[in-house]
Amino acid sequence: MGMYYPSMARASTTSDAFNAVAEPRRREILSFLAFDERPVGDIVAALGLEQPSVSKHLRVLRDVGLVKARRDGRNMLYRTEAAAIRPLHEWTRTFERIWSHQLLRIKERAEKDSRP
Amino acid sequence: MGMYYPSMARASTTSDAFNAVAEPRRREILSFLAFDERPVGDIVAALGLEQPSVSKHLRVLRDVGLVKARRDGRNMLYRTEAAAIRPLHEWTRTFERIWSHQLLRIKERAEKDSRP
DNA sequence: GACACATATTCCCATATGGGTATGTATTAT
DNA sequence: ATAATACATACCCATATGGGAATATGTGTC
Numbered sequence: 001m002g003m004y005y006p007s008m009a010r011a012s013t014t015s016d017a018f019n020a021v022a023e024p025r026r027r028e029i030l031s032f033l034a035f036d037e038r039p040v041g042d043i044v045a046a047l048g049l050e051q052p053s054v055s056k057h058l059r060v061l062r063d064v065g066l067v068k069a070r071r072d073g074r075n076m077l078y079r080t081e082a083a084a085i086r087p088l089h090e091w092t093r094t095f096e097r098i099w100s101h102q103l104l105r106i107k108e109r110a111e112k113d114s115r116p
Numbered sequence: 117m118g119m120y121y122p123s124m125a126r127a128s129t130t131s132d133a134f135n136a137v138a139e140p141r142r143r144e145i146l147s148f149l150a151f152d153e154r155p156v157g158d159i160v161a162a163l164g165l166e167q168p169s170v171s172k173h174l175r176v177l178r179d180v181g182l183v184k185a186r187r188d189g190r191n192m193l194y195r196t197e198a199a200a201i202r203p204l205h206e207w208t209r210t211f212e213r214i215w216s217h218q219l220l221r222i223k224e225r226a227e228k229d230s231r232p
Numbered sequence: 233g234a235c236a237c238a239t240a241t242t243c244c245c246a247t248a249t250g251g252g253t254a255t256g257t258a259t260t261a262t
Numbered sequence: 263a264t265a266a267t268a269c270a271t272a273c274c275c276a277t278a279t280g281g282g283a284a285t286a287t288g289t290g291t292c
Contacts, residue, residue, distance in 0.1 A: 022138035023280085027207070034214055040239060053281055055240055074238050074289050082215035089208035091143070092201050098150055099198035139250085156269060169251055171270055190259050190268050 017088055020064045025049065026057050030080050033067060037079035133204055136180045141165065142173050146196050149183060153195035 020026055025047060032038065032046055040058065044051045058078060061067040065084045069076050136142055141163060148154065148162055156174065160167045174194060177183040181200045185192050 018140075018143070019138045022135045024134075025280090027134070031210075034211060041237095050282060051239070052241080052283080056280075059240080071289090074236095076239065080211070080214070082211040082218055085208050085211045086215060089205070089212065092205035092208060094147075095150065095196070095198040095201045096205065098196070099202060102198055141250090157267095166252060167269070168253080168271080172250075175270080187258090190266095192269065 015064070017064050017066060017084060020060050020066055021085075021088065023057070023060075025053075026061055026066075029054075029057055029061065030066060030085070033078050033080040034082065037070070037077040039072075039075035039077055041075070043078070131180070133180050133182060133200060134207075136176050136182055137201075137204065139173070139176075141169075142177055142182075145170075145173055145177065146182060146201070149194050149196040150198065153186070153193040155188075155191035155193055157191075159194070 021030070028047060029043055032043060040051065040054060043058070044054050047054060058067060058069070062069060066081055067078050068081050069078045071077075137146070144163060145159060148159060156167065156170060159174070160170050163170060165173075174183060174185070178185060181197055183194050184197050185194045187193075
């Protein structure tokens with residue numbers, strides 16, 4: 001796992017959070033489960049997807065640690081493991097300084113151009 | 117574009133930044149081009165990929181606006197458009213409050229347990 | 233135990249991907 | 263004009279994906 005094989009079309013979806021989050025439905029699920037734990041049925045209702053599809057997305061999210069599950073009677077309660085999103089946040093954050101710098105330059109140029 | 121078709125395996129890679137960034141090689145490229153503009157050849161040398169593969173990754177990044185290109189003689193100079201990463205940053209940021217809260221609860225529990 | 237309910241897995245299928253090789257297309261050099 | 267350099271595209275191939283339908287598994291209920 002995590003190794004690259006010759007003709008792998010892309011790093012497996014189950015291998016890292018970046019891939020898991022690339023799928024819009026999975027982002028919806030993460031948002032939906034951010035504050036409370038919820039049974040699968042609620043997610044199915046919220047997303048309007050078939051139950052098997054939802055279960056498969058949950059499986060992916062679980063494999064990369066983005067959600068946690070616990071059984072409650074016949075239900076499985078899922079919740080978002082927000083801390084697992086942190087690496088993505090950190091990665092994007094490394095560009096924050098750069099974009100503010102770029103914006104600054106754009107602003108400077110605009111001011112310069114507006115002066116006759 | 118951006119629409120969902122019946123049996124689409126996943127939102128097209130060219131449709132949004134989340135997908136573009138899901139590929140490790142493309143993240144490397146974005147980091148490599150973050151501070152300076154560079155010709156394709158430099159990227160090829162840095163990543164150790166074949167030139168066509170690099171060009172294809174650049175194409176994807178360009179289509180979603182994550183890099184900009186300009187011609188300079190025979191070279192094409194690419195640079196990261198850092199601001200385009202901002203939406204990802206914002207999305208991950210919505211979970212920041214939640215994870216600090218979760219960490220706090222873990223800490224509280226740990227302190228409670230350590231008291232006899 | 234039989235049955236209902238909630239999820240998870242398996243299977244099939246169409247489509248998206250990424251890598252490589254071969255081939256186009258600009259643009260500069262001779 | 264011809265050749266060389268630097269990229270971009272087209273094409274082929276193996277693999278990954280996601281959706282739905284059918285089926286298996288797990289867990290209360292009667």
